[in-house]
Amino acid sequence: MKNTKRAKLEAAGWAVGSVKQFLGLSEADEALINMKLGLSHSLRARRQQEGLSQVQLAERLRSSQSRVAKMEAGDPSVSMDLLVSSLLLLGATSADLAKSIRGGVKGKGRHAA
Amino acid sequence: MKNTKRAKLEAAGWAVGSVKQFLGLSEADEALINMKLGLSHSLRARRQQEGLSQVQLAERLRSSQSRVAKMEAGDPSVSMDLLVSSLLLLGATSADLAKSIRGGVKGKGRHAA
DNA sequence: TCATTCTATGTCATATGTGACATATCGTCA
DNA sequence: TGACGATATGTCACATATGACATAGAATGA
Numbered sequence: 001m002k003n004t005k006r007a008k009l010e011a012a013g014w015a016v017g018s019v020k021q022f023l024g025l026s027e028a029d030e031a032l033i034n035m036k037l038g039l040s041h042s043l044r045a046r047r048q049q050e051g052l053s054q055v056q057l058a059e060r061l062r063s064s065q066s067r068v069a070k071m072e073a074g075d076p077s078v079s080m081d082l083l084v085s086s087l088l089l090l091g092a093t094s095a096d097l098a099k100s101i102r103g104g105v106k107g108k109g110r111h112a113a
Numbered sequence: 114m115k116n117t118k119r120a121k122l123e124a125a126g127w128a129v130g131s132v133k134q135f136l137g138l139s140e141a142d143e144a145l146i147n148m149k150l151g152l153s154h155s156l157r158a159r160r161q162q163e164g165l166s167q168v169q170l171a172e173r174l175r176s177s178q179s180r181v182a183k184m185e186a187g188d189p190s191v192s193m194d195l196l197v198s199s200l201l202l203l204g205a206t207s208a209d210l211a212k213s214i215r216g217g218v219k220g221k222g223r224h225a226a
Numbered sequence: 227t228c229a230t231t232c233t234a235t236g237t238c239a240t241a242t243g244t245g246a247c248a249t250a251t252c253g254t255c256a
Numbered sequence: 257t258g259a260c261g262a263t264a265t266g267t268c269a270c271a272t273a274t275g276a277c278a279t280a281g282a283a284t285g286a
Contacts, residue, residue: 027201028198028201028202029198031207032194032201034207035197035207035210054262054264055263058245062245063244063245063246064244064246064247065246065263065264066245066246066248066263066265066266067245068263069263069264070264072263073263073265075265077242077243077244078243079193079242079243079244079273080192080193081145081192081193081194081243082243082244084145084148084193085141085142085145088140088141088145089141094144094147094148094214094215097214097215098211098212099211101207101210101211101214102207102208102210102211166231166232166233167232167233167234168231168232168233171275176275176276177274177275177277178232179234179235179275179276179277180273180274180275180276182233182235183234183235186233186234186235188235190272191273191274192243192273192274194273195273195274
C-alpha cells in the first residue's frame with residue numbers, strides 16, 4: 001500500500017468502489033480497502049456509542065489519540081489486525097466483525113453512484 | 114503476540130478455546146486468534162481445492178513457500194492483512210471471508226472439549 | 227536404498243506498522 | 257476575540273511482519 005490520496009478520498013466520503021479503476025487498483029486491493037473501511041467505521045460508531053473521546057479510547061487500547069484518529073480515518077498505515085483487535089476490546093463479537101467486513105462501508109455515502 | 118507455543122498447540126489440532134486460560138490470554142486475544150485460524154484453514158482449503166502446491170500458491174501471491182506454510186499453520190508472525198489479501202487473490206469474496214471469520218476454526222477438532 | 231515432491235521450521239535483511247509527540251484545524255462557549 | 261476540548265496530520269524511533277534462503281521432515285515411487 002503506497003498511495004495515500006486514496007484513503008483521503010475515501011475518508012472524505014466517496015462512495016467506495018468508485019475510485020477503483022481511477023487508480024491502478026486490483027479487485028483484491030479494492031476489496032481489502034473496503035473491508036478496512038467497514039471496520040474503521042464500526043470503530044468510530046462504537047466509540048461514539050460509548051460516548052468516548054479518541055483520547056479515552058486510546059487509553060483503553062493502550063495506544064495514542066493520533067493512532068485512533070488514523071484508524072477511524074482509514075489511514076493506509078493501520079493494519080487490519082489493529083482494527084480488529086481494537087474492535088474486540090470494545091466488545092465487538094466475531095459476528096459483529098463479520099458483518100462489518102462483509103458489508104464493507106455501510107454509511108450512506110454522499111456521491112453514491 | 115509473543116508466545117509461539119500457542120500456535121503450535123492449535124495448529125496441532127486442539128479445539129481452539131480450550132487453551133484460553135491456560136496461557137494468559139484475554140478474550141480479545143483469543144477471539145483474534147480464532148479468526149486468524151479460521152482464515153488459515155480457509156486458505157489451505159482453497160489452495161487444495163485448486164490443486165496447487167504451496168510453491169505454486171506462493172508464486173501467485175508473489176511470496177515464498179515458507180510464508181505460505183506459516184500462513185496455513187497459523188503462525189503468529191503472519192498478519193491478518195496477509196491472510197485476507199491472500200484469500201482475496203484466491204478468489205474469495207467478502208462474504209466468504211466474513212464466514213471464515215465468524216466461524217473461526219470450523220474443522221471438527223480432535224480433543225474437542 | 228535413493229530420488230523426487232511437498233511441507234515445516236529457523237534465520238535474517240529489509241519493509242511496514244505502531245505509539246508517541248508536536249502541531250494544526252475545527253467547533254463551541256464565554 | 258480568546259480559551260478550551262476534540263479531532264486531524266506529519267514525523268520519528270522502535271517493533272513487528274515479510275520474502276527469501278537454507279534445511280529438515282514426510283510421503284511416494286523406482
